[in-house]
Amino acid sequence: MDFQVSARKWRPQKFSELIGQEHIVRTLTNAIEMDKVSHAYLFSGTRGVGKTTTARILAKAINCEKGPCPEPCGQCSFCEEITAGNCIDVREIDGASNNSVAEARELIETIQYAASASRYKVYIIDEVHMLSKSAFNALLKTLEEPPPKVVFLFATTELSKIPETILSRCQCFEFKPLSHKQIVRQLELISGQEGIQADGLSLEEIAKTGAGSMRDAQSLLDQVIAYCGKKIESGSVEEVLGIVGxxxxxxxxxxxxxxxxxxxxxxxxxxxxxxxxxxxxxxxxxxxxxxxxxxxxxxxxxxxxxxxxxxxxxxxxxxxxxxxxxxxxxxxxxxxxxxxxxxxxxxxxxxxxxxxxxxxVRPFHRIDDMIKTINTLGDDGPSLGREAVTMVPPATSANAPEASPMTAGSVDPLPNMPSSPKADWEKIRQEICKRNPAFNMYLIQCKVVTFDESNLTLGFKDTSTLDRFEDPENLQLVKDTVKSVCKREVNIKLSLNEKTGAKPAGDFDGGPTNNGEKKKIKSYNENRQKTEAEIIQDALDVFGGIVLK
Ligand SMILES: [Zn+2]
Structure with a gap:
């Protein structure tokens, strides 16, 4: 079997065989039926979606002996010659390799001679955006005064590189990338007809790798057939195409x-x-x-x-x-x-x-949320009392809780704590894990600094974990869980610990009687006006950065 023929062998020969470009087919067939074929068309779109194929079908449709008709017969001498690519009146030019002005001139000279045998002289210029500026200019003159019975069909993958002057003289069509389903269906059809046994998953993978290009998908299918023979399995597709499983x-x-x-x-x-x-x-x-x-x-x-x-x-x-x-x-x-x-x-x-x-990559802080946070920090006591979170700046080094790396189960989050809050916290942690399993990773990295009747202070050793807890959604989760486990509203504070100078955990007994701890963490809950310097510091805490002036 010749394995290298899929793309050519399965190239559509009629408009009705063209996949995924119904809007273009309809306009073109109407124009043919009404004898209103334009003298210049520009087809744009990604590679392998049928631009050149459409151009060839159109060339056949207007030159077919039985036509002009929307569905060329495919059997007359014109149709056959155009399909084989040796029709003297249908010239296919590759813009990428014939882009000089001399070549454009030569082309334009030949345009002056009427079609030798067929109805229309057709010029198909592929990758037309590759033409040089002077070549475009030479072409422009011809487009302004097109000789009778000449049709230009331009194709490009880069519409933005075509000069406006050319665009305005063409009928432009944008070809859509083919959908995954359309490509899979075509691959199924081809492998069925070729007697290839392929499972659905492997054709899906080939189509996906083709990324919207039928031609690419078909040549990938060729590669896979060449490797696998008549039976294709998804594992071997990964192997041949170099896809990670x-x-x-x-x-x-x-x-x-x-x-x-x-x-x-x-x-x-x-x-x-x-x-x-x-x-x-x-x-x-x-x-x-x-x-x-x-x-x-x-x-x-x-x-x-x-x-x-x-x-x-x-x-x-x-x-x-x-x-x-x-x-x-x-x-x-x-x-x-x-x-x-x-x-x-x-x-x-x-x-x-x-x-x-x-x-x-870290989650964005929404600017309005941050402004709200700063405003909250600047507010006086009463309004803060209603807030669930209080921003707590880093504790001083001498008093910072231990900044040891923590892993699940290996660290007691509540050293020296009375057993009841300890048990409560364990319950809270389990409950949070149940509601959001992925959050456990962050939970095990925080330490409970205080946990009493009205306050829960969590300590963090890095800002990225702190960020996770500051996320309103996560904070609400913690707050709700505490409420459901402890049956009371608790004010949650988040505290960033300094990495250096950490002291042993004995330093932070929980409980309401621990007045020392309350002093160590400088709370913003103070009933007083902030100085400008403090407001700037607040902004730095939230946004980061340095003060230049
Ligand atoms: Zn024909």
Missing amino acids: KQALAEFVEHLIKRDSVSLMASVQEIIAEGKDLNFFCRDLAEYLRNILMIKLSDKPETLLDTQVCNLEILQQQAEAFHADELQQMFTVLARTESEMKRSSLAQMIFEMSILRLAD
Whole structure:
């Protein structure tokens, strides 16, 4: 079997065979039927969506012996010659290699001679945006006064590079990228006709890798057939196309959740060592994060995701660990990386740097929330009393609670605390885990500094964990859980501990009698006017940065 023929063999020969461009087909067939074919058309759109194919079908439709008709017969000498690419009156020019002004002139000279045998002389110029400026100018004159019975069909992947003067003299059509389903259906049809046994998942993978281009998808299918023979399985598709498997992708995202840069880099090296394609991986990762975002946004994510390919359960679990805006930021980084990688010889390093950036992405603070926080800090006592959170600046080094790394189960979050709040906190922690399992990772990294009738102070050793707790959604979760476990409203304070000079845990007994602790953490709950310097400090605490003036 000749494996290299899919794209050519399955190239549509009639408008009715063209996939996904119904709006264009309809306009063109109407024009043919009404004998109103324009002298210049411009087809734009991504690669492999049918631009040149449409141009050839149109050339046949207007020149067919039985025509002009919307469906060329495919059998007359004109149709056959055009299909074979040797019709003297239909010239196909590649703009990329014939872009000089001399070539444009030569082309224009030949235009002056009437069609030799057919009805219309047709010029198909592919990648027309590659023509030089002077070549465009030479062409423009012809377009302004087109000779009779000449039709120009321009195709381009980069519409923005076509001069306005040319655009205004053409009928322009934008070709849509093909949908995933359309490509899968075509691949099914082709493999069925060729007697290839392929499971649904592998065709899905091929279509996805083709990224909206039918031609690319078909040549990928060729590659896979060449490797697998008559039976295609999804594992071998991953192997041939250099796609990273679903499980490896899910594991990669787990490292991302833990912000574990070392494991992320190790995974990237592994992917490269296995000979996988980093461009595909970048795209797959972006899509994966997009899917997680869909899960966060929708009550019915199955309507927005391809459940055949996605593992909903894992995605749902991982979605708990991300903020929607983090996912959006990560997606933007990857989208930019994907296009940068294509243009650079440093693709691998660009990818690595981007992955490290992903690990640093943190949720945005909304500016109005931050202003609200600052206003709250500036307010006097009474209004603060109603606020659940009080911003607490870092404790002084001598009094800072121990800043030891904490892991699940290994650290007692309530050293030297009376047993009742201790048991309460344990219950609260378990309850929070039940409601939001992913949050446990942050819970185990905080320490309970005080926990009495009316106050719960949580200490943090790093700002990123503190950030998580400051998120209104998470804070509400903690607050609600405390309320449901302790049956009382508790004021929650978040305190950032300094990393150095940490003292042993004995320093922070809980309980209402611990007046010393209350002094150590400078509370903003004071009933007084703030000085300008303090307000600036508040702003620095919230926004970060330095004072220049
Ligand atoms: Zn014909």
